[in-house]
Amino acid sequence: MTPKQKRVLDFILSFIEEHGFQPSQLEIAQGCGFESLGTVQHYLRSLERHGLLARQSNAKRGLQLTNPPCPPFAETLRGAGSPFAKGGTLSAGTIAKGETVTPQPLVASITFLELPLVGIVAAGKPVHAFELADAIEVPSAMAGPGNVVYEVRGDSMVEMGIMDGDYVAVHPQSVAENGQTVIAEVNGSITIKKYQRKGNTIQLLPANAAMSPITVTEEDEFHIRGILVGSMRFYRKWTGKSST
Amino acid sequence: MTPKQKRVLDFILSFIEEHGFQPSQLEIAQGCGFESLGTVQHYLRSLERHGLLARQSNAKRGLQLTNPPCPPFAETLRGAGSPFAKGGTLSAGTIAKGETVTPQPLVASITFLELPLVGIVAAGKPVHAFELADAIEVPSAMAGPGNVVYEVRGDSMVEMGIMDGDYVAVHPQSVAENGQTVIAEVNGSITIKKYQRKGNTIQLLPANAAMSPITVTEEDEFHIRGILVGSMRFYRKWTGKSST
DNA sequence: TGACTTACGAAAAACTTACGAGTATCCTCG
DNA sequence: CGAGGATACTCGTAAGTTTTTCGTAAGTCA
Numbered sequence: 001m002t003p004k005q006k007r008v009l010d011f012i013l014s015f016i017e018e019h020g021f022q023p024s025q026l027e028i029a030q031g032c033g034f035e036s037l038g039t040v041q042h043y044l045r046s047l048e049r050h051g052l053l054a055r056q057s058n059a060k061r062g063l064q065l066t067n068p069p070c071p072p073f074a075e076t077l078r079g080a081g082s083p084f085a086k087g088g089t090l091s092a093g094t095i096a097k098g099e100t101v102t103p104q105p106l107v108a109s110i111t112f113l114e115l116p117l118v119g120i121v122a123a124g125k126p127v128h129a130f131e132l133a134d135a136i137e138v139p140s141a142m143a144g145p146g147n148v149v150y151e152v153r154g155d156s157m158v159e160m161g162i163m164d165g166d167y168v169a170v171h172p173q174s175v176a177e178n179g180q181t182v183i184a185e186v187n188g189s190i191t192i193k194k195y196q197r198k199g200n201t202i203q204l205l206p207a208n209a210a211m212s213p214i215t216v217t218e219e220d221e222f223h224i225r226g227i228l229v230g231s232m233r234f235y236r237k238w239t240g241k242s243s244t
Numbered sequence: 245m246t247p248k249q250k251r252v253l254d255f256i257l258s259f260i261e262e263h264g265f266q267p268s269q270l271e272i273a274q275g276c277g278f279e280s281l282g283t284v285q286h287y288l289r290s291l292e293r294h295g296l297l298a299r300q301s302n303a304k305r306g307l308q309l310t311n312p313p314c315p316p317f318a319e320t321l322r323g324a325g326s327p328f329a330k331g332g333t334l335s336a337g338t339i340a341k342g343e344t345v346t347p348q349p350l351v352a353s354i355t356f357l358e359l360p361l362v363g364i365v366a367a368g369k370p371v372h373a374f375e376l377a378d379a380i381e382v383p384s385a386m387a388g389p390g391n392v393v394y395e396v397r398g399d400s401m402v403e404m405g406i407m408d409g410d411y412v413a414v415h416p417q418s419v420a421e422n423g424q425t426v427i428a429e430v431n432g433s434i435t436i437k438k439y440q441r442k443g444n445t446i447q448l449l450p451a452n453a454a455m456s457p458i459t460v461t462e463e464d465e466f467h468i469r470g471i472l473v474g475s476m477r478f479y480r481k482w483t484g485k486s487s488t
Numbered sequence: 489t490g491a492c493t494t495a496c497g498a499a500a501a502a503c504t505t506a507c508g509a510g511t512a513t514c515c516t517c518g
Numbered sequence: 519c520g521a522g523g524a525t526a527c528t529c530g531t532a533a534g535t536t537t538t539t540c541g542t543a544a545g546t547c548a
Contacts, residue, residue: 002526021245024503036529041505046526058535060503061246137383141478145310146298161407161477163451171310173295181479207407227295228479233405234385235472237423248538268492280540285494287538302546304492494545502537511528518521 001050008032008043009052012063022061054178056197064178142169142230150183157192159206166233168192170226181228186214187221192228245294252276252287253296256307266305386413386474394427401436403450410477412436414470425472430458431465436472 001009011031015023023031025040034040044063047053056062136149152166160181162168168183176182176195183192184204193204193214202216216222245253255275259267267275269284278284288307291297300306380393396410404425406412412427420426420439427436428448437448437458446460460466 004527019247019250021247021250025505026503034528036531037504038507038530039528042527055504058504060536062504137385139381139383139476141381145308146295158405158452161402161405161410163405166405171295174293175295208402230479231477232383233475234383235425235474237421246537269494270492278539280542281493282495282497282541283539290537299493302493304547306493489548491548492546495543497542498540500537500539502535504533504535506533507531509529511526513524513526515524516522518519 001052005043005046005050008040009047012053013065016065022063024061054196054198136167138169138230138232142232144171144229147171147229148226156189159208159211160192160194161207162192162231163233166231168231169229171229172226174224176224176227183225183228185221185223185225186216190225195224195227245296249287249290249294252284253291253309256297257309260309266307268305380411382413382474382476386476388415388473391415391473392470400433403452403455404436404438405451406436406475407477410475412475413473415473416470418468420468420471427469427472429465429467429469430460434469439468439471 008028011028012023015027015031025037025044028040028044029035029037032040044053044055048055052065054064056064138149147169150168150170152162152168153164155164157163170183178196180195181192182195182204183190184195185191186204191204191214193206196203196205202222204214204216206213252272255272256267259271259275269281269288272284272288273279273281276284288297288299292299295310297310298308300308382391382393391413394412394414396406396412397408399408401407414427422440424439425436426439426448427434428439429435430448435448435458437450440447440449446466448458448460450457
């Protein structure tokens with residue numbers, strides 16, 4: 001990477017940090033001292049080639065840094081301020097070699113969070129999001145205003161590590177950013193994939209790199225239903241395949 | 245997000261902080277300098293599409309800020325000021341094609357449970373169960389006396405639908421019944437499989453019938469560490485395999 | 489009825505793209 | 519050492535798109 005390219009990249013980064021949104025090409029030009037938009041265009045393209053950022057074509061301020069400094073989750077989860085940060089000595093007991101695990105007392109009694117369990121994500125069929133008039137507990141990290149929980153039916157999402165009977169917590173929204181895991185409808189089939197947009201094409205990547213991604217074209221009917229916040233599975237005897 | 249969108253969002257936020265209740269659309273127009281309600285309408289809609297806020301249709305001052313589901317989730321969630329903390333009416337947002345999932349009142353105030361996060365289940369290697377002196381929230385169905393949570397490292401358990409970074413709740417015990425999902429050590433390797441015993445032979449079945457089971461013989465060193473109660477996964481941008 | 493929220497339609501403003509072309513720098517080959 | 523070539527870097531302008539904005543009429547709720 002050339003120093004100028006780095007300069008542009010750094011500018012974009014700091015701009016985002018400062019303003020909370022992406023700069024326009026004109027703002028980049030001014031910020032980096034370019035007289036022409038063409039110059040910005042040039043750098044944007046080269047940065048894109050290097051995989052440092054992605055652009056959504058024709059989208060205003062449609063720049064996406066590829067490795068945004070997204071704080072590690074565990075940190076925010078247990079970070080300061082969190083009631084779980086108290087880090088008391090929870091002698092967890094080693095499960096090493098032959099030893100037995102010492103039982104641990106449970107902690108806390110804080111507010112619990114439940115989300116409405118709204119529907120069933122059918123595998124390969126259109127969703128029938130009906131109200132189950134039920135609720136399910138979730139860790140607070142999965143909760144949030146508007147979030148709902150789906151019960152997954154079918155094995156169409158195994159490649160994302162989501163299996164029949166799992167519950168997925170989703171935050172409803174119809175747009176997504178690159179890299180987010182979305183629950184989307186493609187041609188009437190509902191699916192969970194990782195969302196990635198390059199220019200005009202939208203790719204839906206499975207979790208496992210070995211599996212082939214789906215490329216969504218203009219002809220496809222494509223709707224994002226929401227983005228995945230978490231998933232849960234409860235084990236019991238003979239989980240899975242309870243026939244059908 | 246465009247600067248204007250952010251401006252509107254910020255205004256709503258500060259308005260709520262200042263007045264304690266949501267602004268009307270007219271107030272938003274005045275506060276942001278719009279001449280027309282249509283403009284406000286436009287922004288509200290786009291913010292809603294991005295999942296940044298939820299609207300109760302036709303309700304006066306029916307705006308609900310939604311916290312971005314990505315990083316600062318847990319924190320903002322429990323913080324004062326979060327609509328969630330007081331258990332207001334939260335709209336679930338549109339989910340299905342034409343259907344709209346009606347706003348669900350969320351419940352709250354049940355006992356909150358967290359389990360000690362004890363260690364890391366290494367992939368294909370003997371467990372190094374060390375104390376993390378940390379805890380993680382789980383739904384009550386996963387809690388129980390003695391239960392602990394492991395953070396999974398490695399991809400050796402994908403066939404069970406458990407991936408790198410997942411958390412598994414286990415109830416430590418050294419025996420299992422047929423059909424239970426166990427976390428076991430076989431010849432020094434830790435693994436999660438479904439336990440099945442037929443007469444003298446013990447089989448460990450993967451979740452997917454297509455994969456081949458392991459048959460444990462007498463020569464093998466075999467220990468059951470515990471049985472799986474549940475698993476959880478938290479999604480965020482660029483989940484999985486980014487660098488490392 | 490009064491206070492708000494929704495629903496179009498349409499025009500101006502803001503941005504992104506595409507193309508063409510002109511320096512400057514660095515490297516290689518004869 | 520000098521000529522070619524390849525890159526990096528820079529301008530400017532004319533489309534082509536999307537965002538932003540306005541206004542007005544209609545629908546809701548208490």
